[in-house]
Amino acid sequence: MALIEVKDLITSFDSKVVHNGLNLEINEGEIYGLLGPSGCGKSTLMREMVMLEEYTSGSIKVLGYEINAIRSKEAQKLRKKWGVLFQFGALFTSLSVSENIALPLKEYTDLSSKIIDEIVSFKLSLVGLKQSDAHLYPSQISGGMNKKAALARALALDPKLLFLDEPTSGLDPISAREFDDLILKLKDMFNLTIVMVTHDLTSINNTLDKMAIIDNKKIAVQGDLNSVLNTSSPFIDTFFKALK
Amino acid sequence: MNVTSNLEILKTKDAIELIFKGSFDVFNISTIEKQLSSLRLTNECNNIIVDLRSVESIDTSFALLLSDCKKRAISSSLKFEILSNDETFKDVVELTYRNSHIKSSFEIEKIPFFENLGRQTIKNISFLREISLFIGTIFVHMFYYLNSYKNLRIKEIFFEINESIFKAIGIIALTSFLIGVVVAYQSAVQLKQYGANIFIVDMLGLSLLRELSPMITAIIVAGRSGSAYAAQIGVMKITQELDAMRTMGFDPYAFLVLPRIITLMIMMTVLIFVSDIMSLLGGMLIAKIELGIEYSLFIDRFREAIDVRHFFVGMLKAPFFGFAIASISLYQGLQVKNDTQSIGINTTRSVVQSIFIVIIIDALFSILFTSLGI
Numbered sequence: 001m002a003l004i005e006v007k008d009l010i011t012s013f014d015s016k017v018v019h020n021g022l023n024l025e026i027n028e029g030e031i032y033g034l035l036g037p038s039g040c041g042k043s044t045l046m047r048e049m050v051m052l053e054e055y056t057s058g059s060i061k062v063l064g065y066e067i068n069a070i071r072s073k074e075a076q077k078l079r080k081k082w083g084v085l086f087q088f089g090a091l092f093t094s095l096s097v098s099e100n101i102a103l104p105l106k107e108y109t110d111l112s113s114k115i116i117d118e119i120v121s122f123k124l125s126l127v128g129l130k131q132s133d134a135h136l137y138p139s140q141i142s143g144g145m146n147k148k149a150a151l152a153r154a155l156a157l158d159p160k161l162l163f164l165d166e167p168t169s170g171l172d173p174i175s176a177r178e179f180d181d182l183i184l185k186l187k188d189m190f191n192l193t194i195v196m197v198t199h200d201l202t203s204i205n206n207t208l209d210k211m212a213i214i215d216n217k218k219i220a221v222q223g224d225l226n227s228v229l230n231t232s233s234p235f236i237d238t239f240f241k242a243l244k
Numbered sequence: 245m246n247v248t249s250n251l252e253i254l255k256t257k258d259a260i261e262l263i264f265k266g267s268f269d270v271f272n273i274s275t276i277e278k279q280l281s282s283l284r285l286t287n288e289c290n291n292i293i294v295d296l297r298s299v300e301s302i303d304t305s306f307a308l309l310l311s312d313c314k315k316r317a318i319s320s321s322l323k324f325e326i327l328s329n330d331e332t333f334k335d336v337v338e339l340t341y342r343n344s345h346i347k348s349s350f351e352i353e354k355i356p357f358f359e360n361l362g363r364q365t366i367k368n369i370s371f372l373r374e375i376s377l378f379i380g381t382i383f384v385h386m387f388y389y390l391n392s393y394k395n396l397r398i399k400e401i402f403f404e405i406n407e408s409i410f411k412a413i414g415i416i417a418l419t420s421f422l423i424g425v426v427v428a429y430q431s432a433v434q435l436k437q438y439g440a441n442i443f444i445v446d447m448l449g450l451s452l453l454r455e456l457s458p459m460i461t462a463i464i465v466a467g468r469s470g471s472a473y474a475a476q477i478g479v480m481k482i483t484q485e486l487d488a489m490r491t492m493g494f495d496p497y498a499f500l501v502l503p504r505i506i507t508l509m510i511m512m513t514v515l516i517f518v519s520d521i522m523s524l525l526g527g528m529l530i531a532k533i534e535l536g537i538e539y540s541l542f543i544d545r546f547r548e549a550i551d552v553r554h555f556f557v558g559m560l561k562a563p564f565f566g567f568a569i570a571s572i573s574l575y576q577g578l579q580v581k582n583d584t585q586s587i588g589i590n591t592t593r594s595v596v597q598s599i600f601i602v603i604i605i606d607a608l609f610s611i612l613f614t615s616l617g618i
Contacts, residue, residue, distance in 0.1 A: 090487060
């Protein structure tokens with residue numbers, strides 16, 4: 001079942017065309033990578049999927065909702081079904097780590113604060129943070145911890161769909177591999193569908209089921225790693241040099 | 245490293261020989277640049293020979309000079325040859341030759357005066373459109389969220405009330421007191437000449453309650469809370485906190501914009517009330533010291549001369565000022581672009597524009613009240 005469908009997408013800012021007739025499909029239970037040279041519009045595409053950016057024409061369907069024609073109540077429903085991890089975490093700086101994770105639970109559920117605390121501490125250990133980190137503020141923690149905490153927040157409502165924007169960038173190699181393992185574990189445990197923008201070759205090799213190379217405003221190739229490696233283009237040749 | 249580095253130019257029958265000696269890097273090639281650029285490549289000779297045999301070391305900027313020379317030679321169809329004992333010298337020159345661009349200027353194009361004027365005008369006009377759009381959005385959200393009191397984010401509102409209002413009471417009280425003192429002092433001197441001492445009460449009452457207190461309060465709040473709002477929202481935008489809120493379904497209007505607007509609308513009233521009291525106290529003090537008007541006499545006269553409507557005229561302005569300051573500052577905060585400079589620019593704008601709009605609203609109220617005879 002396709003959770004996300006993008007059809008004939010066109011995006012342009014003023015006179016600059018970012019996407020021109022882009023098509024892709026992301027199925028349930030896949031870890032799907034958006035790859036491409038910098039400035040090709042991967043992040044823009046992801047921002048359009050999560051309704052942060054508007055597109056010029058075409059259609060994007062997420063979990064069956066057509067995004068351009070969505071009503072605000074449905075949009076609100078949709079937003080509770082996904083989690084988004086931003087490149088720099090984007091934790092709310094006025095709240096501590098635990099408050100950040102608890103926020104969606106407090107806003108959207110009627111759970112007692114005792115259960116919310118339990119959920120928060122479970123998510124903390126799931127992403128590999130110590131319980132003692134919970135009371136720290138985003139300004140007091142390292143970049144890696146920041147990302148882990150942001151992932152815990154994105155997972156707070158147990159979403160079906162997870163968007164990750166460069167999850168391993170800025171992490172040390174060990175944390176990055178731990179992150180890969182975590183993503184795989186999450187997928188196996190919760191049948192999560194994960195869409196991520198990444199540049200990390202090891203991570204691409206370890207985690208992705210399918211990927212799309214965006215080049216020249218379109219999808220150059222879509223498929224698993226092997227079929228991408230079998231295609232030749234200047235970007236693919238340089239980017240995957242180590243794997244070829 | 246004190247090697248004398250120089251260039252000797254030899255013109256033979258059919259060649260120009262450039263003989264370099266020493267070692268060349270970005271710090272000592274400026275004279276060579278001049279020498280090379282003054283060199284005329286004419287058709288009298290067929291060859292340019294660059295002799296690097298007694299060169300110890302070169303760097304890419306020196307190589308760029310040579311490749312530049314090579315380009316000129318080739319464009320006037322001359323042969324260009326490098327003599328060197330070290331192959332890497334030739335490689336470096338070749339590398340820079342391949343990667344140099346003939347017309348590389350990174351200066352940003354200047355926009356002509358009239359074009360700039362036009363652009364700025366359109367920008368300023370579209371500001372009016374955008375701020376109306378923003379205010380419209382605020383009202384839409386107000387109706388959307390305020391149909392049930394549960395949607396009102398009481399916790400945020402109380403937090404903001406404490407943050408931006410209670411902490412401002414001190415400075416507003418002090419400033420207002422001083423304004424009362426100054427106004428009373430200035431008018432006392434004039435009134436004394438005519439023996440119209442008691443009229444200082446009328447004067448202070450009217451001017452402070454109707455105009456000065458609301459105005460002073462608005463200016464302080466714009467500088468204090470307005471700038472804070474703009475900067476805070478701006479930073480949240482840069483750190484993607486606003487994006488995170490949106491994707492989690494927390495509407496920034498409900499969480500950030502409306503609580504602050506409601507706070508300022510309510511608390512401007514309180515602050516103007518405080519300002520009224522403090523400025524009149526300041527006036528009373530000076531009336532006693534300068535004109536010998538006892539406090540009891542001041543209060544008696546005040547009740548007689550100053551109608552309660554003057555007080556209400558001042559208070560009526562409060563929610564309007566509060567709304568204007570909050571909405572302009574928040575708008576400027578949301579307009580912050582993805583660079584740190586725009587935080588400064590937009591914060592400044594938020595204060596300047598809020599004060600400007602407050603004065604305009606005040607003027608409109610003056611006209612309105614005068615024509616209504618209030």
